[in-house]
Amino acid sequence: xxxxxxxxxxxxxxxxxxxxxxxxxxxxxxxxxxxxxxxxxxxxxxxxxxxxxxxxxxxxxxxxxxxxxxxxxxxxxxxxxxxxxxxxxxxxxxxxxxxxxxxxxxxxxxxxxxxxxxxxxxxxxxxxxxxxxxxxxxxxxxxxxxxxxxxxxxxxxxxxxxxxxxxxxxxxxxxxxxxxxxxxxxxxxxxxxxxxxxxxxxxxxxxxxxxxxxxxxxxxxxxxxxxxxxxxxxxxxxxxxxxxxxxxxxxxxxxxxxxxxxxxxxxxxxxxxxxxxxxxxxxxxxxxxxxxxxxxxxxxxxxxxxxxxxxxxxxxxxxxxxxxxxxx
Numbered sequence: 195x196x197x198x199x200x201x202x203x204x205x206x207x208x209x210x211x212x213x214x215x216x217x218x219x220x221x222x223x224x225x226x227x228x229x230x231x232x233x234x235x236x237x238x239x240x241x242x243x244x245x246x247x248x249x250x251x252x253x254x255x256x257x258x259x260x261x262x263x264x265x266x267x268x269x270x271x272x273x274x275x276x277x278x279x280x281x282x283x284x285x286x287x288x289x290x291x292x293x294x295x296x297x298x299x300x301x302x303x304x305x306x307x308x309x310x311x312x313x314x315x316x317x318x319x320x321x322x323x324x325x326x327x328x329x330x331x332x333x334x335x336x337x338x339x340x341x342x343x344x345x346x347x348x349x350x351x352x353x354x355x356x357x358x359x360x361x362x363x364x365x366x367x368x369x370x371x372x373x374x375x376x377x378x379x380x381x382x383x384x385x386x387x388x389x390x391x392x393x394x395x396x397x398x399x400x401x402x403x404x405x406x407x408x409x410x411x412x413x414x415x416x417x418x419x420x421x422x423x424x425x426x427x428x429x430x431x432x433x434x435x436x437x438x439x440x441x442x443x444x445x446x447x448x449x450x451x452x453x454x455x456x457x458x459x460x461x462x463x464x465x466x467x468x469x470x471x472x473x474x475x476x477x478x479x480x481x482x483x484x485x486x487x488x489x490x491x492x493x494x495x496x497x498x499x500x501x502x503x504x505x506x507x508x509x510x511x512x513x514x515x516x517x518x519x520x521x522x
Contacts, residue, residue, distance in 0.1 A: 199227050203237035204245045205277075212280045222377035229273040247278045247288040267294050305457035306450040307499060308441075313345060313458065315439040322438075323431060330419040333427035339395040340415055340428055341455065346388045348459035348485050350375060351425050351452050360410035364389060371486070380486050428452060460485060460496040465504055 201209045209230050216223045236255050252274070259267060271293050278288040308316070320338040333340075343354050349371065356373035363369070367389065368381045384392070399407060404420030406412050415423045432452050436443050441450060460481050467477040482493040 199231055201231065201234045203234045204242055205234060205237055205247075205281075208245060208281050208284065208286070209234060209277065211284075212277055215280070220377065222373065222375075225269070226273050229270050230277065232270070233274060233277070245281065245286055247274070247281065247286075249289045249291075252289060252291045264295055305499070306454040307461050307503060308450065308454065308458045310462070312439065312441060313462075316435050316441075317342060317345075319435050319438045320431070323434075325418075331417050331421060333417050333423045333431055335399070335418045336395065336415040336423055337428060337431045339391055340423070341432075342388060342391050344452065344455040345459055346385055347382045348456045348463075348481075349382065350456060351428055353486075355413070355415055355423055355425060355428070357414040358410065359408060359412055359414055362392070362414055364393060374486055376486065376488055378486065378488070380483075382484065425452075456485070457496070457499070460493070461500050461503065464496060464500045468500075468504075 213223060213227060213230065216226065233255065236258065237251075240254070242251070255274075256267075259270070262270070271291055275290050275293065278290045281288045282290070317338070320341050323334045323337060325332065325334060340351075340354055343349060344351060347354075347369070353371050353374060357369060357371070361370040361372060364384070367384045369384060371380050371382055374380065396408075399416065402418075402420065404416070407416070407420060413422050417423050417427065429452055433443065436450060443450065463481055463484075464477055467480075478490055478493055481496060482490050485493060487493050
């Protein structure tokens, strides 16, 4: 196990076995490892000698997390409760804490939804990006294709940049997304217009004097020097594009963010489906599947946003889903 995950407390054997069990199911458990590392360090600092999780320990650990948001605490309590259940099955009589207020509870945060004109301006401006010096480790080469992919599919930027050549099947029109937030692989369809963009990107990329650029195990999106394109490089280009297009940047996590292209994809897709006389109730599972959500609950916010931005579409809803649009 990597050095940063060298668990040392009395819980270490159980933590390692628990992680092995999670990873054996194909779960992407990186975040869980960090949370368990934090819990392990708490037990280590407090010189705990008994491999038991009790109520007092949970309360004492909770008091140390003064800077964690409610959503973060929900995630940590979830991992702690899973560990306690696992230890209980191994014969340790552990207290299983209840989960705090759900991370899906109502929030005042509203994502930024780009207009169709703004999307068009952003994409056109991305085609005009130019190098300001001879520094080759920049992402200008792939950014136009990345942004079009994000808007066309609703992928998270981390998912898009994790795509490898073997994951792309242009002939059958889909991309296999392996590295996902919830650990579940999914296939994302490719629209004809996106197919043209990706094919053009491939043709120019493969002309670069980079070793193994077209290898199945090589990353699909690369920088000008052939190295992996990270999210921070895309963020920097995106901020410049916002300024070039005159779109105000608020900052402090209020965007507009690259991730808002995902939100915009969902809303614009629902609007398009409604204009095609498809019932919005039936479109919700389709959008949810494309976004990789495990439940419809995570997708409901897009129905609300669509209803608020395009109130005329509420008349096209069937009576069975009238409850989806809350009265403001």
